[in-house]
Amino acid sequence: MKNILITGGAGFIGSAVVRDFVKRYPQAQLVTLDRLTYAGNPQNLGEATAADNHQLVVGDICDFENNLKLFKTYDFDTVVHLAAESHVDRSIKDPFAFAQTNVMGTLSLLEAAKRHWNGNFEGKKFYHISTDEVYGTLGDSGLFTEQTPYDPHSPYSASKASSDHFVRAYHDTYGLPVVLSNCSNNYGPYQYPEKLIPVCIQKIVQQQPIPVYGQGINVRDWLYVEDHVAAIATILEQGKLGETYNIGGHNEWKNIDLIHVIIKHTDQLLGRSQGSSLELISFVEDRLGHDLRYAIDASKIEKELGWTPAHNFDQGIQKTVGWYLENQAWIDSLK
Numbered sequence: 478m479k480n481i482l483i484t485g486g487a488g489f490i491g492s493a494v495v496r497d498f499v500k501r502y503p504q505a506q507l508v509t510l511d512r513l514t515y516a517g518n519p520q521n522l523g524e525a526t527a528a529d530n531h532q533l534v535v536g537d538i539c540d541f542e543n544n545l546k547l548f549k550t551y552d553f554d555t556v557v558h559l560a561a562e563s564h565v566d567r568s569i570k571d572p573f574a575f576a577q578t579n580v581m582g583t584l585s586l587l588e589a590a591k592r593h594w595n596g597n598f599e600g601k602k603f604y605h606i607s608t609d610e611v612y613g614t615l616g617d618s619g620l621f622t623e624q625t626p627y628d629p630h631s632p633y634s635a636s637k638a639s640s641d642h643f644v645r646a647y648h649d650t651y652g653l654p655v656v657l658s659n660c661s662n663n664y665g666p667y668q669y670p671e672k673l674i675p676v677c678i679q680k681i682v683q684q685q686p687i688p689v690y691g692q693g694i695n696v697r698d699w700l701y702v703e704d705h706v707a708a709i710a711t712i713l714e715q716g717k718l719g720e721t722y723n724i725g726g727h728n729e730w731k732n733i734d735l736i737h738v739i740i741k742h743t744d745q746l747l748g749r750s751q752g753s754s755l756e757l758i759s760f761v762e763d764r765l766g767h768d769l770r771y772a773i774d775a776s777k778i779e780k781e782l783g784w785t786p787a788h789n790f791d792q793g794i795q796k797t798v799g800w801y802l803e804n805q806a807w808i809d810s811l812k
């Protein structure tokens with residue numbers, strides 16, 4: 478890997494990838510392409526901002542001519558594609574933005590890579606990052622495997638599913654050297670405070686009601702963002718072309734139980750009496766089309782590529798709560 482394009486590198490997971498990759502691949506030149514939507518923030522790049530082997534290019538992945546120009550300028554051999562509209566609630570309000578960026582943007586990058594590489598696929602890789610939400614919902618038992626049929630229910634997951642299909646179609650039709658992964662919910666520093674964990678921490682800090690959808694019984698499988706980054710590097714280095722890898726933490730939590738854990742750690746770190754913020758829990762009308770349970774079978778990546786999560790949940794969540802409490806200035810800067 479000499480020249481790596483990272484799309485969405487100013488977002489939550491993308492910036493964790495960039496901060497890691499500038500050190501992990503010092504010999505490679507990294508370019509972050511990011512439109513800097515509300516979710517993208519150059520501050521998230523941290524030390525990578527000053528790194529010699531990284532630069533941020535502000536641009537829209539839907540701009541095909543610009544994508545072609547960037548491929549020509551930087552001669553990318555590797556693409557790590559994370560740019561997306563990523564918040565389910567926003568997708569319910571404005572599905573068009575999700576189809577535009579997640580589907581058309583992905584297509585525009587695939588076509589730019591195909592034209593630039595022009596059949597010379599030796600040493601090239603287009604890595605598309607996706608979500609477990611494409612698989613739909615599980616009942617009380619079972620896990621999503623790479624063979625689980627797609628059954629998306631929200632405009633977000635439908636747009637991600639569609640982008641996954643385009644990526645596979647470019648492999649099957651044109652031989653584009655692609656690899657995909659579908660990951661469970663991530664948590665950690667720099668996650669935009671509209672997602673469950675940072676929202677919950679902020680509400681506790683401000684002593685405001687913590688909104689919980691429905692009865693709080695929806696289950697998600699949580700993975701610390703640095704473990705996702707390690708999985709992404711593993712797949713980039715060893716993943717077989719044309720394959721998909723599921724990534725997950727073996728770490729299922731009902732939303733309401735997760736909120737109890739966050740309350741415990743946040744109250745503790747703020748020096749408040751144990752459980753004092755439990756009274757902030759406020760059940761609200763359920764999200765439309767809310768999937769009941771997601772859970773990942775990650776045995777393929779574990780057995781074939783040797784990746785396993787390094788963080789246990791207790792460490793990861795304590796680190797995360799601590800980071801948000803110490804970085805109120807970052808949160809304030811988003812307002």
Ligand SMILES: NC(=O)c1ccc[n+]([C@@H]2O[C@H](COP(=O)([O-])OP(=O)(O)OC[C@H]3O[C@@H](n4cnc5c(N)ncnc54)[C@H](O)[C@@H]3O)[C@@H](O)[C@H]2O)c1
Binds near residue numbers: 562563578
């Ligand atoms: N957050 C999770 O729990 C999770 C889990 C599995 C998979 N994923 C996937 O990982 C990827 C990153 O997710 P995230 O949580 O970091 O998202 P995020 O919303 O925090 O960041 C998305 C980034 O993409 C950029 N972006 C959006 N539209 C763009 C466009 N048209 N052109 C260029 N840049 C654009 C934004 O500015 C932002 O920097 C997404 O593809 C998402 O589907 C996320």
